[in-house]
Amino acid sequence: MRLFACGRIPLAKRGPMKRLDMLLNDRDRRLVLVVEDNDINREILHALLSKEFDVIEAKDGAEGIKQLEERYQDLAIILLDLYMPVCDGFEFMRRKRLDERYDSIPTFVVTASGESSDEIACLELGANDFVVKPYNPEIMMNRIHNMIKLRESAALVSQLSHDVVTGLYSKEYFGRIVEETFAADEGAAFDLICSDIVNFRVLNGRYGDRNCDLLLHDLASSLVEAIPGRIAAGRIGEGTFAFLIEHQERGWEGKLDSAVAKVPFANLNVRFGIVENVDHSMPVARLYSHATSAMETAKSLHGNVVVYFDDDLHQRQVMEQTIRESMEAALDELQFKVHFQPKCDEHTGKTGGAEALARWTHPELGIVSPALFIPIFERNGFITKLDLFVWEEACKEVVRCAELGLPVVPISANASRLDFDLPDLADQLAAIADKHGVDHSLLHVELTETAYSDNPEAVTQTMHRLRELGFAIELDDFGSGYSSLVSLNTLPLDIIKLDMSMVQQATALHDFRIVESAIKLAQTLGLKTVVEGVETAEEAAKVRIMGCDYIQGYYYSKPLVREDFERHLAAEQAERS
Amino acid sequence: MTVKELYDQIGGNYDEVIGRLFTDELVKRILEKFLDDTMCPDLVAAWERGDEEATFHAAHSAKGVCMNLAFTRLGTLASEITEALRPGNEGARANADVDALVKELAAEYDKVYSAVKEFLGK
Numbered sequence: 103m104r105l106f107a108c109g110r111i112p113l114a115k116r117g118p119m120k121r122l123d124m125l126l127n128d129r130d131r132r133l134v135l136v137v138e139d140n141d142i143n144r145e146i147l148h149a150l151l152s153k154e155f156d157v158i159e160a161k162d163g164a165e166g167i168k169q170l171e172e173r174y175q176d177l178a179i180i181l182l183d184l185y186m187p188v189c190d191g192f193e194f195m196r197r198k199r200l201d202e203r204y205d206s207i208p209t210f211v212v213t214a215s216g217e218s219s220d221e222i223a224c225l226e227l228g229a230n231d232f233v234v235k236p237y238n239p240e241i242m243m244n245r246i247h248n249m250i251k252l253r254e255s256a257a258l259v260s261q262l263s264h265d266v267v268t269g270l271y272s273k274e275y276f277g278r279i280v281e282e283t284f285a286a287d288e289g290a291a292f293d294l295i296c297s298d299i300v301n302f303r304v305l306n307g308r309y310g311d312r313n314c315d316l317l318l319h320d321l322a323s324s325l326v327e328a329i330p331g332r333i334a335a336g337r338i339g340e341g342t343f344a345f346l347i348e349h350q351e352r353g354w355e356g357k358l359d360s361a362v363a364k365v366p367f368a369n370l371n372v373r374f375g376i377v378e379n380v381d382h383s384m385p386v387a388r389l390y391s392h393a394t395s396a397m398e399t400a401k402s403l404h405g406n407v408v409v410y411f412d413d414d415l416h417q418r419q420v421m422e423q424t425i426r427e428s429m430e431a432a433l434d435e436l437q438f439k440v441h442f443q444p445k446c447d448e449h450t451g452k453t454g455g456a457e458a459l460a461r462w463t464h465p466e467l468g469i470v471s472p473a474l475f476i477p478i479f480e481r482n483g484f485i486t487k488l489d490l491f492v493w494e495e496a497c498k499e500v501v502r503c504a505e506l507g508l509p510v511v512p513i514s515a516n517a518s519r520l521d522f523d524l525p526d527l528a529d530q531l532a533a534i535a536d537k538h539g540v541d542h543s544l545l546h547v548e549l550t551e552t553a554y555s556d557n558p559e560a561v562t563q564t565m566h567r568l569r570e571l572g573f574a575i576e577l578d579d580f581g582s583g584y585s586s587l588v589s590l591n592t593l594p595l596d597i598i599k600l601d602m603s604m605v606q607q608a609t610a611l612h613d614f615r616i617v618e619s620a621i622k623l624a625q626t627l628g629l630k631t632v633v634e635g636v637e638t639a640e641e642a643a644k645v646r647i648m649g650c651d652y653i654q655g656y657y658y659s660k661p662l663v664r665e666d667f668e669r670h671l672a673a674e675q676a677e678r679s
Numbered sequence: 680m681t682v683k684e685l686y687d688q689i690g691g692n693y694d695e696v697i698g699r700l701f702t703d704e705l706v707k708r709i710l711e712k713f714l715d716d717t718m719c720p721d722l723v724a725a726w727e728r729g730d731e732e733a734t735f736h737a738a739h740s741a742k743g744v745c746m747n748l749a750f751t752r753l754g755t756l757a758s759e760i761t762e763a764l765r766p767g768n769e770g771a772r773a774n775a776d777v778d779a780l781v782k783e784l785a786a787e788y789d790k791v792y793s794a795v796k797e798f799l800g801k
Contacts, residue, residue, distance in 0.1 A: 214743030
C-alpha cells in the first residue's frame with residue numbers, strides 16, 4: 103500500500119466517495135459490516151441487526167478490510183470486535199484510518215473488554231463508540247441509529263460544502279466564506295489568488311479522470327501548504343482553484359513555482375492570477391473574472407506564470423467590455439469599413455487580386471486595431487457575423503469595379519475557425535455572391551490551418567463544397583504555426599499564402615532557403631503562392647525569382663479604402679493602355 | 680423442556696438472553712453453535728500447558744460468548760480469569776487463585792455443555 107505525502111490515501115487515488123443518493127434516501131436499509139471472529143457472537147449480532155439492517159460479516163480484521171474495500175460506498179457503520187486472530191480490531195482501525203474514503207463510515211467497537219485502556223486506544227484510533235458485551239440490545243440499536251444519522255448528515259453537509267476530489271471548498275461555499283469574511287472585517291486587506299491548470303481539458307482527455315483527479319488533489323494540497331495567511335481555499339472551476347488570503351507583499355513567483363514543481367505530473371503548467379487589496383464591495387464573480395483576465399494575459403503557456411491584476415489590465419478589460427457592448431451596433435451603423443489590400447501578380451506586375459479586411463472606427467474609441475477586436479470576436483462568436491459582412495462587401499466591390507469599367511480581380515475574404523460551425527457556410531457564401539450576381543471564380547476564401555486542425559472533418563467537407571461551388575481556397579498564415587505538410591497534400595486548396603514572418607525571418611537571417619522551399623513545395627503540389635509581408639524591393643525581387651505568383655505587402659500596397667483601391671486599379675489600367 | 684427451563688437448570692439468565700435474541704428459536708440456534716465453540720476447552724488446555732497469554736485471550740473470548748448467551752456463572756468465571764491474567768494487572772493476579780478459577784470454569788462448562796447437549800437431543 104503506497105502512502106502519500108499526507109500519510110493517507112487520498113480520495114482521488116481510489117475512487118468515489120460514499121454515494122450521495124444513499125445519504126439522501128431515508129428509506130433504504132442501511133448496510134452494516136460485522137467484524138467478529140467468534141461464530142456465536144457474530145450470529146447474535148446478525149440476529150439483532152438483521153431486523154433493521156442488511157448485514158455483511160468478516161471473521162477477522164483482514165477480511166474486514168477486504169469487505170470495506172469492496173463495499174465502502176454502501177456501508178453505514180462497522181461493528182468491530184477487538185481481540186481477533188490474524189488482524190485484530192486495533193489493526194483494523196489503523197488500516198481503515200489510512201484511507202480517506204472510509205472516514206465517513208463510523209466504527210462501533212463491541213468487545214468483552216471493559217478495560218478503559220482498550221477504550222482509550224480505540225477512541226484514539228478513531229472509533230466512534232464503544233460497548234461492552236453483553237450489551238443491552240435496545241441501547242445498542244439506538245446508539246447505532248444515532249451514529250448513522252449523525253454521520254450521514256455530516257457527510258451530506260461536507261459533500262455540499264467541499265469538493266470531494268481536492269478537499270477544498272466547493273465554489274458556492276467558497277463564495278459564501280469570502281462574502282462573510284468581507285462583511286466581518288471591513289477594514290482588513292485581502293488578496294485573491296486564482297490558479298488555473300493550463301490546458302486542463304487536454305490533460306484530462308489524455309490522462310483520464312482518475313489521473314487528473316489525483317493531479318487536482320496533489321496540486322491543491324501543495325498550494326495549500328505553500329500559501330500562507332490563507333483564510334479559505336476553493337475549487338471554482340474544473341482546473342481552477344481560488345485562495346483568499348490576508349494581504350501580502352508580492353514575490354509569489356518562486357513560492358508558487360516550487361509548489362507546482364512538487365506535484366509529480368509531467369508537462370504541468372499552472373497560471374496564477376492575483377488580485378491584491380480586494381475591494382470588499384465587489385461581487386465574488388467579478389473578483390474571479392479579474393483574476394482570470396490577469397491569467398489570460400500571460401502570453402506564454404509554458405512554465406508557471408504569475409500575473410497581477412493591475413490598472414493597465416483593468417483598462418484593457420474595460421476596453422474589451424466596451425467592444426463587446428458596442429459591436430452589434432457598430433455593424434448596424436456601418437462603423438466597420440472594408441479595406442482592400444492589392445496582391446501583385448508577379449507575372450504581370452499588376453494587381454492580380456485583393457484581400458478584403460475589416461477596419462473599425464469606433465465613435466468614442468477611434469480606430470480599433472483588428473489585433474484587439476478580432477480575438478475578442480473569435481471568443482464570443484461575433485466574428486462570423488463580421489466575416490459574412492466582409493464577404494458581402496467584397497461581392498459589392500467586384501460589382502462596382504465591373505460597373506466602373508475597372509479591371510475585375512478576385513477578392514479574398516477570411517473565414518474564421520468559428521465560421522465552419524455553420525453547417526451551410528459554403529451555401530450561405532454562394533447565396534450572398536448570387537444575390538449580387540458575382541461569378542464565384544472572382545471570390546476566394548482564406549482560412550488558416552488552425553481552422554482546419556480544430557475540426558478537420560467538418561472543415562474539409564465545407565472546403566470541398568466551396569470548391570464545388572466554384573470558389574478558390576487560400577491557406578492563410580502558412581508557416582506561422584504548426585504547419586502540417588500532410589494536410590497540404592489532402593486539403594482541397596488552390597493557393598498557399600506564406601505568412602509574413604517567413605519573409606521577415608529570411609531578411610533578418612539573409613537566408614531565403616525556407617521561403618524558396620515553401621514556394622517550390624507549393625509548385626510541386628500544383629498550388630499557387632502568395633508571399634505576404636513583402637516590404638522592400640529587394641524582398642520582392644528575391645521571391646519573384648523563386649517563382650512566387652503573387653506578393654502582398656506594404657512594398658506593393660497597404661490596405662486601401664474602397665475609393666483608393668478603385669483609383670489604384672484605374673491607375674494601373676491607364677498605365678497599361 | 681423449554682429454553683427457560685434449561686436456563687433455570689444451568690443457572691443462566693433467561694430474561695436477559697431473550698431480551699437480546701427475542702425468540703426461543705434463535706436461542707436454540709445459537710446454542711447449537713455453543714456446542715461447537717471451543718473457547719472454554721481452549722482456555723483450559725492453554726492453562727494446563729502453562730500458556731498464560733493464550734489463556735488470557737481464550738478467557739477474553741469465552742467471556743464475550745458466555746455473557747452474550749447469559750450463561751452468568753460461566754461468564755463471570757471467564758471474566759475473573761481475564762482480569763487476573765490481563766497484562767499489567769499484577770495486583771489482580773496476586774489476589775486470584777487462577778488455577779482454582781480454571782478448574783471451576785472447566786466443571787461449570789461440563790455441566791452447561793451436557794445440559795445443552797441433552798436439551799438439543801444430541
